[in-house]
Amino acid sequence: AQKITQTQPGMFVQEKEAVTLDCTYDTSDQSYGLFWYKQPSSGEMIFLIYQGSYDEQNATEGRYSLNFQKARKSANLVISASQLGDSAMYFCAMRVKSTLTFGKGTMLLVSP
Amino acid sequence: DVKVTQSSRYLVKRTGEKVFLECVQDMDHENMFWYRQDPGLGLRLIYFSYDVKMKEKGDIPEGYSVSREKKERFSLILESASTNQTSMYLCASSLLGGGTQETQYFGPGTRLLVL
Numbered sequence: 056a057q058k059i060t061q062t063q064p065g066m067f068v069q070e071k072e073a074v075t076l077d078c079t080y081d082t083s084d085q086s087y088g089l090f091w092y093k094q095p096s097s098g099e100m101i102f103l104i105y106q107g108s109y110d111e112q113n114a115t116e117g118r119y120s121l122n123f124q125k126a127r128k129s130a131n132l133v134i135s136a137s138q139l140g141d142s143a144m145y146f147c148a149m150r151v152k153s154t155l156t157f158g159k160g161t162m163l164l165v166s167p
Numbered sequence: 168d169v170k171v172t173q174s175s176r177y178l179v180k181r182t183g184e185k186v187f188l189e190c191v192q193d194m195d196h197e198n199m200f201w202y203r204q205d206p207g208l209g210l211r212l213i214y215f216s217y218d219v220k221m222k223e224k225g226d227i228p229e230g231y232s233v234s235r236e237k238k239e240r241f242s243l244i245l246e247s248a249s250t251n252q253t254s255m256y257l258c259a260s261s262l263l264g265g266g267t268q269e270t271q272y273f274g275p276g277t278r279l280l281v282l
Contacts (some may be wrong), residue, residue: 100273107266157210
């Protein structure tokens, strides 16, 4: 069975600072994908970034980067230069075959 | 851009009613998914479908059924709604192909209240 753990229920960060959201995963499969999604108060899940289990380089998408440490089974999301609009719930998810398993999420609040 | 739409943003139903939640995607995706989201529990997979007329149970299928008669449309059915089915329901779709191609794209969600 797959499991995703997000240990931080909430995080505070000041505008323009960087923040790291933690994610650890557990699977016995060798082939898997790791995703981060953002969910603002409107409710829609917005795809942010993807890392494949065989990818050697850490994924980056604009201000988002994924710190992938395979031996530790961690896939932390780093947001650089936080903006007020980054305030939202953030979910880490893992895909094995075609289905996703989600963590319980981390609420990020960005203050001016 | 991928577009996934859901028939209602908010829905109020009475216990025992039959409820249909519809999801449509316009990107010719093979895979479609239904999740429910509850505070403190994250997203849990109810059912998914990888082709027309095909369906697979997810983690919490009890009390739900699905229908996929056309590739672009995936319906979630609550045969007899109960108060414990009050939740946020999210539909998603993805290509079938592995890697980043199988990124799931979500609709805006339906908040269902069962009284």
